Amino acid sequence: MTERHDSIILHFVVRVFMVPFIVMFGAYVFIHGELSPGGGFQAGAIVASAFVLARLTLGTNHSSPRIQAHYLIWLASFGVGIYVLAGLIPMFFGANFLDYNSLPTEWFNDIAEHHRTARAMGLFIVEVGVFIAVFSVLVTMYDHLTFQHREEQDD
Amino acid sequence: MIDEIAARFPYWASGLLIAIGLYGMIGKRSLVKKLIGMNIFQSAIILFFIAGSLRHGATLPILLRKDGHIIEPIAPELYVNPLPHVLMLTAIVVSVAITGVALAFLVRIYREYEDLDEESLLKKVRQ
Amino acid sequence: MKWLTLAFLISFLGLFIYVSADLPDRGDPHAPGNTHLAAEFIELTGEEIEIPNIVSAILADFRAHDTLGETIVIFTAGLAVLLVLQVGYKRND
Incomplete structure (x- = not known):
């Protein structure tokens, strides 16, 4: 699940249509969450689903190399810190x-x-903290559950 | 009789889903299927609460507005009960967290024993 | 063993349907859960917070301590996944 998928059509559709649209929809749900159904929990889950989709198809190393698994938990604690x-x-x-x-x-x-x-x-402000915490916890869960260790790759 | 059934069937449906989830947790031997049964159980509880929050003749819990301002005075009987929605919103997130931790345990167990069947796993643990 | 499980589940379902006769009707506006606290929350949202979404208002204001505990729960879950899967292995980078 962490490898890059072969199909170039899948890459094109995911990169150009799916991920930007899902991230934009998540931002809409978050910002408009006080006037219509939405809020921090839902928007965090939607944006995290966009990141997981990118990791599923483009591969973990290609999708977003700047957001590594070990640093996302710091982001989650940052969200909880905003709340507190x-x-x-x-x-x-x-x-x-x-x-x-x-x-x-x-x-x-x-x-x-x-x-x-x-x-x-x-x-x-509270919703901002909840959004950051939910988003980063969901992505870090996916990253760690699909993490390939070097010991396993050798044998 | 038909009114009685119409007033009760969402509760019965969620009870049936709870029974299915319990069957997955009790009757299946694979740990992954037990986890799926637990997820069905949680979804059934969520559906039960959401079905209980309904009021006839009410709309969703967003206050009605006119020109960007909330219409005064506010009529509480116009909106469905918002409290179960809030509680279930947090319950969904907790169920996601539980599923993630349980999957992490399953991955760790599979790395140690290369097996997810309950009875053969117990034999391997006792050796 | 299989019959025992099945008998347990059928008795559970029978008990559930029997007990559901005491639950309030579906959509009853005067059910106890739908009257006291819910009506108060709806009125207070319009008067004091002045945002339309009642669910957000309850989530982050009236029950803010509950949501704080909730956020800490999911943060702890992420930390637990990290610790269960990473302890005992070397880092890969």
């Missing part, structure tokens, strides 16, 4: 853990018009 930070920041404003209501609203009024309340903005 989003919980810790309200504590500096005298509120409880994960109580976004105390965040000063004037910080992000200019950024996005439809984020009217502080709780909506805290919710968005």
Whole structure:
């Protein structure tokens, strides 16, 4: 499953149509997740499925050499860290853990018009953390389950 | 009688799926088939909760809007119960995590013993 | 052994169908699970958070501690896969 597939039609379809479309759809589901069905969990699973598709057809070494299995778990812990930070920041404003209501609203009024309340903005930060964690955990699971060890390749 | 059946059949269907999953976990000898049975079991639980969240005459749990603003006042009887959806969303992710860890264990077992059949595996372990 | 499994499953299914007579009807708007907390969540989402998606609001705000535990669970699962498959082998790169 980690080798490159032979068919050039498969390569063309996957590289040009499937993977960009799936990644774009995942980004849509994530960003539009507050107005329609969607959110961090679903978008993370969709984007991870695009990466797994690229690894299945193009081979692990050809699909994305910059994202290696050993570094993805650092990305996952980064996502969990974003979540925990989003919980810790309200504590500096005298509120409880994960109580976004105390965040000063004037910080992000200019950024996005439809984020009217502080709780909506805290919710968005949390979703970013969940998205990164789910995406990187799913891809790292696939990478490690199909990892070929040198000892096995010799015999 | 027919009303009774119409009000209950999603529960029965998920019960049947639970029985199929239990059969996969109990009756099959291959560890991979046991894992597939566990996945069917989890999907049955998820379907059971989603079937329980329905309300007749209600729409999906997205608040209705007009010109980008939420329509006030909000009528709770207009939307299906959102709480089971949330719980099952997290349950799906947990089931994915469980499946990944179980597959990792199966890969490790196969590397050690080159076998995934339950009874011959037990014999090899006891030697 | 096979008949024992089959008898267990059939008795389980019979018990399930018997118990399901006590469950609320499908789509009943006045079922206990559909009234108290769910209605409150729907109203609070519109009043305090002001985003349309109720599921996202419950997931990341009302039940944020639950989702934090959930994220840590999947992170631990990824870590477990890494440890189960990599410990005892040399790195390949």
